[in-house]
Amino acid sequence: MTEQEIRTILNRQREYFATGATLSRKFRAEQLGKLKASLQRHEEELNAALQQDLGKSRMESYMCEIGLTLSELTWMQKHLRGLMQEKRVPTPLSQFAAISFRSPSPYGTVLIMSPWNYPMLLTLDPLIDAIAAGNTAVVKPSAYAPATAAVLKNILEECFPIEYVAVITGGRTENQALLQQRFDMIFFTGGKTVGREVLRSAAEYLTPVTLELGGKSPCIVDATAKLPLAARRIVFGKYLNCGQTCVAPDYVLCDVRIRDRLVEAIRAEISRQFGADPLQNPDYGKIINEKHFHRLLGLMDAEKTVCGGQYDEKTLRIAPTVMTDVTWEDAVMGEEIFGPILPVLTYNAHDAEKGVAQNDFCRDASGTHAATGDFVDWAIRCVEEHPHPLALYFFSEDKKAQRRILNYCHFGGGCINDTIIHLATSAMPFGGVGESGMGGYHGRAGFETFSHYRSIVDKKTWTDLPIRYQRYDEMKEKMLRRFLK
Structure with a gap:
């Protein structure tokens, strides 16, 4: 046209x-x-x-x-x-x-x-x-x-x-x-x-x-989370529409002590929800076009892939994929993924106490690593050091930790102990903040x-207070001060 x-x-x-x-x-x-x-x-x-x-x-x-x-x-x-x-x-x-x-x-x-x-x-x-x-x-x-x-x-x-x-x-x-x-x-x-x-x-x-x-929406999982249920809900939210969802969990931040159990639970859920070979599942979607398909392949690192990684160029399908030992220097963390690739980044409290975070992306203003043994503090700092995301998800049974995340992280909307469902209601607004919208x-x-x-004022005509009109005098000023204070 x-x-x-x-x-x-x-x-x-x-x-x-x-x-x-x-x-x-x-x-x-x-x-x-x-x-x-x-x-x-x-x-x-x-x-x-x-x-x-x-x-x-x-x-x-x-x-x-x-x-x-x-x-x-x-x-x-x-x-x-x-x-x-x-x-x-x-x-x-x-x-x-x-x-x-x-x-x-x-x-x-x-x-x-x-x-x-x-x-x-x-x-x-x-x-x-x-x-x-x-x-x-x-x-x-x-x-x-x-x-x-x-x-x-x-x-x-x-x-x-x-x-x-x-x-x-x-x-x-x-x-x-x-x-x-x-x-x-x-x-x-x-x-x-x-x-x-x-x-x-x-x-x-x-x-x-x-x-x-949009943006890189984090999914934070602490040590108190119910891991099998968390994995089930993360897999649903991440791989729905092959990850091509603006509020999909873009990456996971978790305590290193639970990482292996969480990854194993995610792997089991992928198999449970999509079958042993997701590429043969008729209910699993496809990438929108070749351009995005090849962009996603460029974000994958075979050495860090612990689940999935298979793809079919003819059908534009990429299997649900999980990557571990990821840092912000990896290509997958350099942009919004918008596809079925889930990077897992971890926090090691013991290393942090020595001034070394496992992932080299949580630094203070002087460039040194944050020295804190608190996983939630680390997660908050990591989220806040990057553009405000469209969504944030926090899996935890710790009510105080939930409140800290809500108080100190800035994001469009999100869920506690679930993913993406906050947008599926007409009772709440959906939108971003900062760079996410x-x-x-x-x-x-x-x-x-x-x-x-x-804003409309319908002023009546049967009376008219004279205070605002000139000429001004001491009595009018006293009355005005009584009204406006």
């Missing part, structure tokens, strides 16, 4: 929004209902498309894409009336007599750019929130998941006219053309590199932006993300 065609769509959407057609609760509820009915009609097409693009099984497609999308839709339908209501707030006595309230208002025409790893969920979840908030929307799915993008285009065009919701497919050329336009709000999910480009483009028009990015969505937070909240 050309830039001129994109500009024409935006003009049509602005004109449509200006009519006020999207503002009523009845209209918004009808659109959400249309979308839900269409998704249910096209479920089999979505299953086939997700299988084609990412090798997702029917079960995984419903659990992680279709079902979660329907769940967000249902939540929004149930709560739409309450979300749209103006909210009364207290009025200062100095403003007597008046009523104060917050009034949600849609931004207008918004741009939603989605990634390839969860191409349905991460396209439709923000769209649901945008529709509920009363906006028109331009949706740009990823070109790396073309089958899913085609089905989504069919579904959305079946539900909505182009002046309300428009779907633009294509690659980099279309992305660049879109970012040259003036939108009222931009919602982007993807990597940091493109995220920076989105932010720079938005700055040209001072457009508000929500960025859902800005803003959040899901449920109420999603409605608020796509809304501007106006």
Whole structure:
């Protein structure tokens, strides 16, 4: 699609929004209902498309894409009336007599750019929130998941006219053309590199932006953790969608005393969940394309691989892989992995007491090693010395240690004694912090993300306090000081 065609769509959407057609609760509820009915009609097409693009099984497609999308839709339908209501707030006595309230208002025409790893969920979840908030929307799915993008285009065009919701497919050329336009709000999910480009483009028009990015999300396991259960949940979260999940555990930090038992439990869980040969498991997915496949192979070190490592270039599959004796100097720790490779880094308390950490990446400002015998302190320091991650996971039965991790580590969201499930709810916002993103969505937070909240004072006319008006005198100042303190 050309830039001129994109500009024409935006003009049509602005004109449509200006009519006020999207503002009523009845209209918004009808659109959400249309979308839900269409998704249910096209479920089999979505299953086939997700299988084609990412090798997702029917079960995984419903659990992680279709079902979660329907769940967000249902939540929004149930709560739409309450979300749209103006909210009364207290009025200062100095403003007597008046009523104060917050009034949600849609931004207008918004741009939603989605990634390839969860191409349905991460396209439709923000769209649901945008529709509920009363906006028109331009949706740009990823070109790396073309089958899913085609089905989504069919579904959305079946539900909505182009002046309300428009779907633009294509690659980099279309992305660049879109970012040259003036939108009222931009919602982007993807990597940091493109995220920076989105932010720079938005700055040209001072457009508000929500960025859902990623990063190296740590999984911390201390000596009190229930290792078999921890391993089971780590394996689920890490290898779901072949590790191509923005909140997948990127690496494990554990006490050296439990490392071997943890690794053995992870190895047993991989076999239990995926079979003796995961590459032959029809429910195990694939890497999105050859470029990412070969990038992942370049991160693997055969000498440090203790589980997995097998791959099939024809099917773009890499077996669930575990690496030990990893340091931050290894290639696998130099970037977000976004694949089925799990590095395990360990802490040796005895060495740390002598001023030597087993992994040479926990240093103080002078460049010397941190000398602490406390595993949790070491884990906190290691997390905080790197960009704030999108997620953090801590496996421990120690309540004090859990509280210390929550108090001192900065991250988007996470779990205690589980992985990734914190994003699967409309009751809590999902988003990053620092380099892992800005803003959040899901449920109420999603409605608020796509809304501007106006602060309104409705001042009554039957009385008018004279304090604020000139001429000023001592009595007015005394009254003012009584009101404002």
